[in-house]
Amino acid sequence: MDQEQLEYYRDKLLEEKNSLLHQLKLNESFGLDESMNASIGELSGYDNHPGDLATEMYEREKDIALEENEVHLLDLVNEALERIEDGTYGYCLKCKKEIPIERLNAVPYAKYCIEHQPNDSISIQRPIEEQFLMPPFGRTSFDDKDNETEFDGEDAWQAVARFGTSNPPDYFRDGDDYDHLYIESREPRGYVEQVEGFIITDADGNPIDVTRNEAYDAYMENIEGEEGISEIHIDDLAELEDEINDKN
CATH class of the missing domain: 1.20.120.910 (DksA, coiled-coil domain)
Incomplete structure (x- = not known):
């Protein structure tokens, strides 16, 4: 030229x-x-x-x-x-x-011949949020850390998502009601052991009543298996309920 x-x-x-x-x-x-x-x-x-x-x-x-x-x-x-x-x-x-x-x-600004022109039609400008969303809750999750029970990013999302999102139940493969349309929605809130979710204790920690709620149903259905949940197993729970009823 x-x-x-x-x-x-x-x-x-x-x-x-x-x-x-x-x-x-x-x-x-x-x-x-x-x-x-x-x-x-x-x-x-x-x-x-x-x-x-x-x-x-x-x-x-x-x-x-x-x-x-x-x-x-x-x-x-x-x-x-x-x-x-x-x-x-x-x-x-x-x-x-x-x-x-x-x-x-x-195309006066062409820098490749037709044969070697790359396909650059895909945008390379990505939302900055993607740097913080992958992996989900990666920056604020303590689930994989030993002896960590802090309120993390996943807990924060669960706390607000339980009041409803824009996604209907049929959006989720196993969604059956609006109360469980978020990540690990059935994870215990406010307690660690399964039995803590339905056994009511007095000020000294002695069991005084049993609430037949979702945690109770999950335990009775043995969703997570008997071993490793609590020292109180299903047979022991039945005996505990009889004792509480006798006291009442």
Whole structure:
């Protein structure tokens, strides 16, 4: 490629760069200079069903994609201008062969020939939340740590999710009611041993009554197996109930 051609493509690239910069400034970052809630006049979006904000979410995703595309094109143009300066413009970065003039006329910032053009249509811009969500509760989970019984991130989610989420029971494979539509929903809350969930004790810790609640049913059905749950087994529990009834 001679110097005259290089100057032609330099001017073409500078014109494209100025157009992209003008477009980015004209659109004021595609409305992304403020949060979605602020743009629609909402104080918070957390209390809304996802369907209530579907249109607004679609428009926000579209704006993000448009801005990302403009920024990506601007990067390609700047890279092409740098290749003109270092003398590598017009050559495929993969095979080092000259890129056809017809391709450069259509895409002056092209850095690959048609044969070696990678598929870069997939967005590489990922939500920052993904860095904290994988693995789930990984940063604040104490389940895998010995002698740790703190209130962790999973417990925090369970505490609020039990009041309801936007997902219906049929969304979950084994969902049968709204009280168990979250991770480990049947995990004991407020007690460790299964029997602590249904045996009522006095101030001295002596059993005085048995509540036939969900924990009681789970224990009687022996969901987790007799061994390792408590020193009180099913036969012993029946005797305990008889003793309490006799006292009452």
